[in-house]
Amino acid sequence: MSTALETKGLGMRYGRTWALRDCSLRLPTGSVIALVGPNGAGKTTLLQLVTGLLRPTEGTVEVLGRDARAGSAEALARVGFVAQEHPLYQGMSVADLLRMGRSLNLRWDQSMAERRLAGLGVPLAKRAGALSGGQQAQVALALALAKRPALLVLDEPLANLDPIARRDFMRTVMTAVAEDEITVLLSSHVIADLESVCDRLVLLKDGRMQLAGAIDDVLADHRILTGPRTGAEPSVSGLVRAVHSDRHTDLLVRTGTDRPDLHPAWRSQPVGLEELILAYLERPAEVAR
Numbered sequence: 446m447s448t449a450l451e452t453k454g455l456g457m458r459y460g461r462t463w464a465l466r467d468c469s470l471r472l473p474t475g476s477v478i479a480l481v482g483p484n485g486a487g488k489t490t491l492l493q494l495v496t497g498l499l500r501p502t503e504g505t506v507e508v509l510g511r512d513a514r515a516g517s518a519e520a521l522a523r524v525g526f527v528a529q530e531h532p533l534y535q536g537m538s539v540a541d542l543l544r545m546g547r548s549l550n551l552r553w554d555q556s557m558a559e560r561r562l563a564g565l566g567v568p569l570a571k572r573a574g575a576l577s578g579g580q581q582a583q584v585a586l587a588l589a590l591a592k593r594p595a596l597l598v599l600d601e602p603l604a605n606l607d608p609i610a611r612r613d614f615m616r617t618v619m620t621a622v623a624e625d626e627i628t629v630l631l632s633s634h635v636i637a638d639l640e641s642v643c644d645r646l647v648l649l650k651d652g653r654m655q656l657a658g659a660i661d662d663v664l665a666d667h668r669i670l671t672g673p674r675t676g677a678e679p680s681v682s683g684l685v686r687a688v689h690s691d692r693h694t695d696l697l698v699r700t701g702t703d704r705p706d707l708h709p710a711w712r713s714q715p716v717g718l719e720e721l722i723l724a725y726l727e728r729p730a731e732v733a734r
């Protein structure tokens with residue numbers, strides 16, 4: 446399987462603060478990757494390093510086999526980026542934005558962009574500033590897709606969109622994935638919306654990667670162990686979270702592919718994606734490190 450994005454020892458420091466550290470990732474072509482993490486985790490920093498908007502303090506980023514660090518025009522021509530809050534020139538009409546995109550990009554697909562926007566009922570003659578939030582998000586996405594990117598990078602594309610606009614936005618993304626086999630890297634806090642569309646997960650916290658891999662593998666690596674509160678807790682390594690009620694204890698454990706040898710009073714069950722992500726996000730920083 447070919448690689449769409451590879452980072453090695455990637456790090457970014459603002460003054461004395463490391464926003465991202467030791468980030469080594471390999472993302473296969475054609476995957477849809479959810480980048481999750483709490484506020485300030487380093488998600489935007491990572492996405493801006495990938496799109497060549499920031500130069501790393503250390504490490505390397507390769508997009509489609511080319512160094513993105515130099516802001517190489519050739520590599521970046523294959524990357525579509527929708528920044529947080531999908532900024533557009535508010536005074537320009539949608540048609541003018543498309544015209545500008547066409548004049549700036551060699552591989553521009555004008556008819557596809559017009560078709561997608563017409564299908565969504567977005568009027569081309571209207572000023573961007575006069576469109577709804579959902580329509581503006583769709584215009585920003587159409588501009589990014591018209592570049593015919595191999596890698597589409599979306600920074601919190603679903604923030605501030607209502608449920609229908611979120612669904613329509615993700616439908617457009619998934620149609621592009623199916624039609625053009627693009628790789629998508631998207632950050633989001635809306636975990637429930639990611640589960641049905643993403644096949645890989647990268648979880649950042651305090652600038653460090655906590656989890657990365659195919660969602661199926663990540664889920665298979667974890668179990669919830671439930672047993673009596675007073676009983677001897679199983680001695681397991683890889684404890685992510687312990688929740689105690691009056692009578693029971695729930696342990697979320699990174700077991701790997703091993704199945705722990707449990708006392709008969711304990712049972713082991715799989716964990717769902719949302720619960721797993723929340724458990725990692727809630728872990729105290731000193732445990733997470």
Ligand SMILES: Nc1ncnc2c1ncn2[C@@H]1O[C@H](COP(=O)(O)OP(=O)(O)OP(=O)(O)O)[C@@H](O)[C@H]1O
Nearest residue numbers: 459462463464482483484485486487488489490491
């Ligand atoms: N231009 C900057 N100058 C100084 N510090 C910055 C700058 N940009 C980001 N940071 C810091 O780097 C860290 C990571 O920020 P980043 O915006 O990458 O996080 P994030 O995960 O995208 O957060 P959010 O979910 O709130 O958008 C934070 O501590 C932030 O304050």
